[in-house]
Amino acid sequence: xxxxAAPFTPARPEEILRQVNPWFILLTFVLALLANAxxxxxxxxxxxxDFLALAILYWCIQEPRYVGVGVAWLLGLVMDVADATVFGxxxxxxxxxxxxxxxxxxxxxxxxxxxxxxxxxxxLLACAALILLVRFVGGAPLPRWTYxxxxxxxxxxxxxxxxxxxxxxxxARSPGEL
Numbered sequence: 228x229x230x231x232a233a234p235f236t237p238a239r240p241e242e243i244l245r246q247v248n249p250w251f252i253l254l255t256f257v258l259a260l261l262a263n264a265x266x267x268x269x270x271x272x273x274x275x276x277d278f279l280a281l282a283i284l285y286w287c288i289q290e291p292r293y294v295g296v297g298v299a300w301l302l303g304l305v306m307d308v309a310d311a312t313v314f315g316x317x318x319x320x321x322x323x324x325x326x327x328x329x330x331x332x333x334x335x336x337x338x339x340x341x342x343x344x345x346x347x348x349x350x351l352l353a354c355a356a357l358i359l360l361v362r363f364v365g366g367a368p369l370p371r372w373t374y375x376x377x378x379x380x381x382x383x384x385x386x387x388x389x390x391x392x393x394x395x396x397x398x399a400r401s402p403g404e405l
Contacts, residue, residue: 244396247290251395255282256302264309273373276381279306280354283321284347285392287328288335299325316361324354340386348382 259282267275279302286294303318310317327350328335335343355378363369 244393245398247293247396249293252286252290252293255286255392260302260305260309263306273376274380276377276384277351277354278381279317280321280324280351281381281384281388282392283325284328284350285388287325288332289393291329291332294325295329296322296325313361313365316358316365319361320354320357323357324350327353340389343389344382344385347385348379351378351381354378 256279259278262278263275283294283299283302287299299321300318303321304315306317306321307314331346331350335346338346352375355375359370359374
């Protein structure tokens, strides 16, 4: 009679998920943009991943019908305005990230979450390297080696982000189910 919520664990391969609500995708993008825009300093700034890139990567892999290169490009333009950086650098990086996510989608989904993390790290590092390249060509000085720490932190957060974003799609379970 009573149903309980799905446990806070990754979906099993045999589990059928509900269709994602496009408004939930939009909400995750808004929250990720706000997380990127929160002013932080010190160690938090050095470790903060690009949450918008992480959300774009997740939705491009999980729901390519809703999120693709065009959406990533538009979100990149919004991020450029929010970050007050060279107009188009995030747009270019996010579009390339979305293309790579769509290209490697089946490969990434084949592995469990903890094995997806290294593949996500490569994609996030490529995104950060592209942003760095655009900044360098624009005349900005090269940053310290810590510039590449946030993509690694983002990859370490990948299993948690995946479970969080997948949780509303999980069907409710009956009391007798494990």
